[in-house]
């Protein structure tokens with residue numbers, strides 16, 4: 001089929017859906033092409049085998065994430081607080097201890113960690129402009145180091161280093177050597193909004209931070225309801241293969257449909273965008289940026305129990321660990337706690353170790369982590385489920401694209417800059433809450449404004 005519209009949007013995650021919604025509100029005609037047979041992208045309500053779902057991708061929302069909050073309100077999706085009462089589990093060197101939620105883990109080396117965290121927070125707050133880290137006076141210095149080299153130079157103890165690596169693993173699902181210090185500083189600076197500069201606490205905390213709340217019915221209700229409102233604007237199972245710009249028009253060839261429009265929006269991570277053919281070739285800075293922005297490696301695993309038994313044991317359901325396969329956990333039970341659901345992240349090297357594991361072996365290995373952290377009661381769930389994002393053709397990993405040393409200072413400027421008739425969205429392009437649902441929504445709002453001002 002052939003179709004025309006003012007704007008063709010490629011990608012039906014929160015970024016693309018938001019762009020489509022706002023352009024339609026501005027009186028423009030839109031067609032949105034989505035590769036999958038569902039909307040939401042990295043936001044997904046994963047079936048757990050009993051007719052219900054649990055968040056398989058993005059889940060949490062917190063303070064200053066105003067744009068996803070406003071969208072959820074518009075879609076009639078309510079939030080509730082993440083379960084956060086009691087103690088967290090800390091697994092280190094083969095031993096388990098517990099500590100109060102909101103505190104740092106009880107590692108003897110934690111005294112060495114604290115100044116490093118403070119230093120990160122101070123640099124992010126005073127030297128980094130969110131979304132433009134390459135403009136910092138010391139941008140070259142920060143971008144020439146991986147987070148690993150910085151953390152080794154600024155701590156002396158194993159415990160502090162393990163916890164700094166865990167900070168990177170739980171927030172970005174990469175190893176600390178895979179990511180530039182400048183990228184991490186920007187990630188911290190971006191954990192805020194126009195009126196509140198980002199902070200490390202807001203990034204990593206449950207209470208008062210990005211993990212504070214969840215969505216009733218699962219986060220995916222937000223994109224699913226928005227997609228339903230957009231109706232026939234959204235074409236599913238329509239991966240875009242080729243984008244051609246000629247004679248002042250942009251034509252997108254997708255499976256089953258070809259759309260010609262005045263502008264195109266590519267609303268996905270840079271590395272997914274690099275799978276599309278562009279004709280003529282994109283400007284080199286954009287094309288090479290897309291070669292240099294890999295996704296993290298991540299899966300989410302859940303186990304479903306009759307009750308959240310860990311609550312009765314005085315535990316939050318949160319664990320942090322120096323081993324895998326699961327190195328961080330949360331209580332994913334529904335708001336009425338009618339069942340107990342434990343959720344665990346498999347990240348970075350732990351994913352690679354399980355790359356070729358069968359589904360049964362993957363689940364078995366993950367459940368083993370739960371038993372270590374929460375005891376024998378964790379051994380017999382009613383059911384388990386997982387989502388391996390690295391194996392998803394249209395995500396390629398998660399939660400976000402990251403930049404290694406040298407990338408942001410040379411190519412960062414190309415992240416959000418339009419190239420002719422093609423505009424770029426996706427959480428990776430957002431000034432605030434890049435990497436999060438909020439950043440995706442903000443990026444969709446931004447491109448819609450850019451284009452509405454031109455058409």
Ligand SMILES: Cc1cc2nc3c(=O)[nH]c(=O)nc-3n(C[C@H](O)[C@H](O)[C@H](O)COP(=O)(O)OP(=O)(O)OC[C@H]3O[C@@H](n4cnc5c(N)ncnc54)[C@H](O)[C@@H]3O)c2cc1C
Nearest residue numbers: 011013014015035041042058059060240398399426427437
């Ligand atoms: C395990 C995990 C946990 C996370 N936890 C959180 C969290 O707790 N809180 C939070 O705020 N964020 C979290 N995130 C991040 C969040 O999911 C993303 O920041 C956000 O959803 C990105 O939205 P997007 O629209 O930018 O990109 P995506 O959601 O990736 O959307 C891109 C869309 O484009 C489609 N697509 C790709 N290629 C093509 C093509 N060629 N043609 C057509 N369509 C194409 C894809 O199918 C997808 O639907 C998490 C992510 C993961 C994976």
